[in-house]
Amino acid sequence: MFTYRKRVLAATAAIALAGGLAACGGSDSSSDGKAGGGPTSSATGGTLNYLIFAPIEHVDPQRIYVGRDITNFSRTVYRQLVTFPISTDPKVSNTPVADLATDTGTSSDGGKVWSFTVKDGVKWEDGQPITCEDFKYGASRVFATDVITGGPNYLLSYLDIPTDSKTGLPAYDGPYKGDGQDLFDKAITCDGNTITYNFNKPWPDFPLAIAALHMMDPYRQDKDNGDKSNFQIFSNGPYKLDGAWSKNKGATLVRNDNYDPKTDDPENIRRALPDSIVFNIGQTTETIYDQLIADTGDAQTAVTSQRVPAPYFNQIEGAVADRATLEASPYVDYLVPNFRKMSDPKVREALKVATNAQAWIDAGGGEKAFAPAESIVNPAVVGYQDNPAFSGPQEGDPAAAKKLLEEAGVQMPYPLTFTYPSTETADKQAAALKETWDAAGFDTTLDGLGDTYYDVIQKPTKDSDVIWGGWGSDWPSAITVTPPLFDSRPNLTENSDGQDYGAYKSDAFNKLVDQAANATSLEDQTAALQQADIQLGQDVAYIPLEIAQFYFLHGSKVTNFTTTPASSSFPDLGAIGVES
Amino acid sequence: MLAYVIRRCFVGVIMLIVMSLVTFVLFFASPVDPARYACGKNCSPELREQTRKSLGYDKPVVVQWTNFLKGVVQGRDYPDDPELRAAAPELVTHCPAPCFGYSVVNTKTVNELMKEAFPVSLSISIAALVLWLFFGVLFGVIAAVRRGTLIDRGIVAVSLVLYAFPAFFIGLFLLKFIAIKWQWVEVPVYSPIAEAGVGAWMTSLLLPAVTLAVLYMAGYVRMTRAFVLESMSEDYVRTARAKGLKSGRVLFKHSMRAALTPLVTLVGLDFAGLMGGAIITETVFNYNGLGKLAFDANTTNDLPTIIGLVLLLGTFVIVANIIVDVLYAVIDPRVRVG
Amino acid sequence: MSSYLSVRDLKVHFPTVDGIVKATDGLSFDLEKGRTLGIVGESGSGKSVSSSAILGLHRKTSAQVSGEILLDGTDLLKLSDEQMRRRRGKDVAMIFQDPLSAMHPYYTVGNQIGEAYRVHHNVSKKAARARAIEMLDRVGIPQPDRRVDDYPHQFSGGMRQRAMIAMGLINNPSLLIADEPTTALDVTVQAQILDLLQDLQKEFESAVIIITHDLGVIAEVADEVLVMYAGRAVEVGTCKEILTHPEMPYTWGLLSSVPDVSGDTNARLIPIPGNPPSLLTPPSGCAFHPRCPHRDKVEGDLCVTTLPELAPGTRTETHLKRCHLTNPDAVYEREVLPEIAPDLVEEER
16 A cells, blocks of 8 residues: 555656646647647637646746746736747747837847847836836846745856855845845846846847746836745736635636736737636646546636646547647657766667667657657757757667677676666656667666655766656757756766766867857857757767657637647647637 | 653653654755755756755754754744845744744745644544544444344445555545536535535535545444454353343443444544545645645655654644543543553 | 243254354253252353353354243243343343453443343432442442442452342342352352352242352252253252262263362362363264263163163152163262262271
């Protein structure tokens, strides 16, 4: 009984992680058509239910870091300087459009300075105007890293503020303690309604970053209670909170009278069709799908961010299937060889050749759960291209792999420890990989871990040879994918491998990262990153496994059901309405 | 008796103190780094260090533990950062004594969290207890009285089958069929007695309570049956019959009184365990009781909440034990005098 | 006109998965008011089962009871459950052995005694309590008005037995069955209890059945004696007949294993060899034959093949025995008596 319970808990925890691990990204480029199903209508009114299992950790704009939540709140309560529009076409959806700013910003000094002008007539939910100072204050909160934790922290390394040699952090520590306020006041300046950001290096994709994340959102100083504001929403969008946000139950959003659609671009950003939106948190995935399949009561007007669990696949048939959508997620799951142990490129090559990604997919539920991947970068990311090292079907070729191992002259069977986060499904998938690996001459030990997973694989002393990882871009640029995962300089320290779990260290790669980071134009940056991915492929720094598929069901009275790259392929609240 | 209870309470408090220390040590012995979790994605080593500091996890375990104990006695401020308190006092949360800590994950004091979750768990547990005790003893007695018959075998077989089901299966089954498919009842949402009234409160507890009751009932049927059968062969039951007592009176006054005594211990401990142990049921039905709080605290490495719950649930078990002992003395005169 | 209690061909059979256990198999006896019948036998010989049958304590689900139990002319076995219940504890009462386990540990002595009264008399709890105190006084409990509220475990063994007797006699039963009433008690208390029983019997004019394995008790109180073996009566007679001229080897065995029937200090204790027979598959013929040392004095294999009738022996019509031996007196005097009571034999010579 006890072990059984534990297993159930582990499984639910894994589901929770899948919804919350990585941040915003785009959607599958192959989806040119309308992503969705059900009736189309622009009728307003009614109540939309958004069903979520795991509690949302932060609703404070500077702390939100989950792709689903970023867009949910962008579309409803937190307007941004610029944002991503509602479109299923990734080219459109990945191009920021003006929101609270009059345009998508102007840069100077080779991308090191960015300026935006705040629109006139935009207001907070209490009717007061949104000012340049509010934006500045919002950005300042990111620096209070001891209070405002868990959010995106790119600003710390980009904003032109010196580093405190003692802590290794910026000399400005946020608005609460106020040390170094003068430094911050120089880095971000307000001139009337125009806000100017001064960076210490070029940030050509800055508009992408601030459209994809809420870190630069305005924040009203008089509403700021620091950590106590974590579940507080002070809206400037078409909806506002009715009552308080409850971490375990959610909340109801109702129309915000002080929101003026004329200051917005409703058609492209916030159609705001339902009169109210209920965030219903805590029902299990099974309960959510039991209700959605039965299509009764509130479930008729419900959408969810929970994927259809594999045991329910066969219930999605007939009329129910009309309400189902299958869309690629913005995430990629991959393997990394541990370079400390697999230093021989031939052995890594053999591992790659022997890897049967298709078997992994099949064991995990097939095409409704996963699609093949040909790079660690998701196809929805701007400038994506297949990595030549991983093109074509990856079904594993043990014979060829064996030859490579023999050429490498290593002793066979070559012992191989595969470390991955254990769930019932993952255990099956790992066993599927082991088959071709062992056939190729490896002797695979499966090392499935529980809660301790990330802490173990970050340890430089780990004895893993192959490690599982999953990632999604923070904004649709590969600069938020490959550098954070493979640049050895910020990652590898004495006590931790950071996110470079395989301890990959390549001067050639790092040079390309620097080239991308210092590029003054998006085109140059993209080209360098494409080159960097090719380098990773040549070194077998990773082996892509698959792209998780988002298989969703929604209620029959939901209209305009849409998932977009902007909403990380989750239901896009900017478009969805309900029949009354 | 009073001296005994006081002594037991004293031992209980010492046990709780030891339990809190053990929990601290276990938490920090685990390779899981709570600072990594709180710091989030793309967290640099410097940031992680600072997060650890602001969470108070940078201090030695014993210091953290003594600070915790001090908080229980004196109350504490969160975050415990004099600089911040000086610069922005409104950001600091004061947690008055007895303070069991502050949950960063929930941005609430652990006391508040437990206070919110307690009535939920208490409601479910009481409702379940009433159901399982009533039906468990009823069916157990019927089976014992009709032992060897089809009724007896049927009851024993059904309870065995139910006993084999895991909680989440029964919970999901009830939810899926009773509430969603057949719509006999609404999908339950916990309704506090103060807000919704007694009727709605009881209705809202029906399915979760039935889920738990079914699980526990199975065991109680079998135990009651065994205890009653055992007592029916006792000499004093034969004496009672020889006196010419009606069979009902023999059963209820003489046989059951003895048979149900061991049940008191079980009921006390099961109830205490249920207060924080209905993790699956509370999760399945989305009832934010102590069990779900424990589950969430565990998945989010929320040490203060874990510690608070360990102590609260430990207290339940200790108190339940003392109550059971006192009850025993009330029930059994031999214990009272001896 | 039959006796006050007349038991005819009483059979108590327990069906089990292995077969039928014949705990009592054709028991017959009579008992008059004011008289005391002693039933003796080893454990498992059917004494307690038979007396439980008289009280109707066997559950129909587990036991098959047949025959006749005529009490004052009424066949108790033909009564309904409810009719039987009304008589139980009122007309027929029973005193059990080991009163510590026979009394409920959770209720006061007074409560349990009073309950026996209240179930047959429509009186208040207070009246029942007064009656209980009266009875406790009658059986010799000191300070009965205080001890009435004690729990059984607060009484000494002898006091508990007295309390049991008080409970048994509270309704003036015309038939009292005492099942090993003195087994757990030391010798002086034993004598007191037996005296008490006899006094009370005289007072209430009851018929009494005393069940025991102890012939010493029989010698003290019984008017008539019934020896049981393997569910059957093997010897019946007056106390004197049985104790002075036993005719059945099993009775001899019982006598040999009792220390001081005659106060003879030279008496030797000779236990009966072997174990009591299985009631599921009893031995053929005479059930005692596997343990009987005198089998060779019977011609052929009669003991093994034929169950002897319970028939008058060599002395009187009322002294019955179930044995093939034709000269029991001679065997007893020549072989048994010298062994168990050499002094007595000397004296007679």
